[in-house]
Amino acid sequence: QQQVKQSPQSLIVQKGGISIINCAYENTAFDYFPWYQQFPGKGPALLIAIRPDVSEKKEGRFTISFNKSAKQFSLHIMDSQPGDSATYFCAASKESARQLTFGSGTQLTVLP
Amino acid sequence: DAGVIQSPRHEVTEMGQEVTLRCKPISGHNSLFWYRQTMMRGLELLIYFNNNVPIDDSGMPEDRFSAKMPNASFSTLKIQPSEPRDSAVYFCASSWRGPAAAFFGQGTRLTVV
Numbered sequence: 001q002q003q004v005k006q007s008p009q010s011l012i013v014q015k016g017g018i019s020i021i022n023c024a025y026e027n028t029a030f031d032y033f034p035w036y037q038q039f040p041g042k043g044p045a046l047l048i049a050i051r052p053d054v055s056e057k058k059e060g061r062f063t064i065s066f067n068k069s070a071k072q073f074s075l076h077i078m079d080s081q082p083g084d085s086a087t088y089f090c091a092a093s094k095e096s097a098r099q100l101t102f103g104s105g106t107q108l109t110v111l112p
Numbered sequence: 113d114a115g116v117i118q119s120p121r122h123e124v125t126e127m128g129q130e131v132t133l134r135c136k137p138i139s140g141h142n143s144l145f146w147y148r149q150t151m152m153r154g155l156e157l158l159i160y161f162n163n164n165v166p167i168d169d170s171g172m173p174e175d176r177f178s179a180k181m182p183n184a185s186f187s188t189l190k191i192q193p194s195e196p197r198d199s200a201v202y203f204c205a206s207s208w209r210g211p212a213a214a215f216f217g218q219g220t221r222l223t224v225v
Contacts, residue, residue: 034212043116043203043216044155089155093212099168100212102155 004092006103013110019077021106023090026071030092034100035064035075038087047088048075080110116217118204124223130192133220136185137206145214146179146189147203155203161187194224 005024013019023033034049050057050064050073057064063076077084090103117136125131137144146158159169164181172179176195181187191198201221205214 032212041218043205043219045216046213049212091212099157099160099171100155104154 004090004101004103006090006106008106009104010107011109013080013108015080015082015110015112017080017110019075019080019084019108019110021075021088021090021108022072023074023092023103024070024072025092025101027092027101028071029094030101032093033064033066033073034091034093035062036089036091036102038089038105044089077108080108082110082112084108085110116204116206116215118202118217118220120220121218122221122223124225125194127195127224128193129224130190131194131198131222131224133189133202133204133222135187135189135204135217137187137204138215139185141206141208141215142184143207143209143214144181144187145205145207146187147205147216149201149203149219150199158189158202191222194222196224198222199224 003026007022035047036044037047038044048059048062048064050066052068055066061078066073088106091100093100119134142163144161148156148158156171158171159179160167161181177191179189201219203216203219205216207214
């Protein structure tokens with residue numbers, strides 16, 4: 001019930017391409033869906049987040065698409081750059097709760 | 113602000129030894145989290161403090177793990193005795209408005225041999 005499933009495990013994209021990472025959740029009580037970016041040797045950093053009352057949120061080249069009925073959400077990185085190469089984690093939580101449930105992570109490599 | 117500061121960055125210890133990981137949260141943050149990251153299990157929340165008080169320690173794997181927060185600027189995670197399966201990267205994070213807006217430290221990579 002607490003699981004968040006993330007795919008793909010790894011992704012290779014050419015510079016300028018679109019990177020798409022997908023997540024699915026089970027617990028319908030979740031009401032906050034953040035994405036984290038993690039570079040090697042660093043801790044995860046909050047990238048962008050969405051609440052289920054909207055279907056899309058965009059910040060620069062990063063967009064979250066949210067499908068409440070399907071219990072799925074995805075991260076789109078437009079015009080992907082080599083500097084975007086990192087591991088991306090989706091997560092879900094109830095804002096009133098203490099615990100974030102993380103996906104398993106996607107290692108993104110953007111080729112120059 | 114220097115961000116969340118963790119020490120040491122790397123720790124190698126022998127099985128059975130006591131290990132203490134340290135964390136200095138961002139000044140003004142009232143919530144502190146300890147996470148563990150492994151390839152097999154991903155990111156797991158171990159314990160959560162709010163205003164220096166442990167609120168949820170249900171993620172602490174067993175009695176060998178303990179965490180303290182004696183004041184708003186310092187926390188420790190102790191493993192005694194350590195075991196090889198404790199090898200992981202341990203992250204401390206702090207926030208002022210819940211887990212999703214937490215700022216993570218750079219982590220401590222623990223290797224138990």
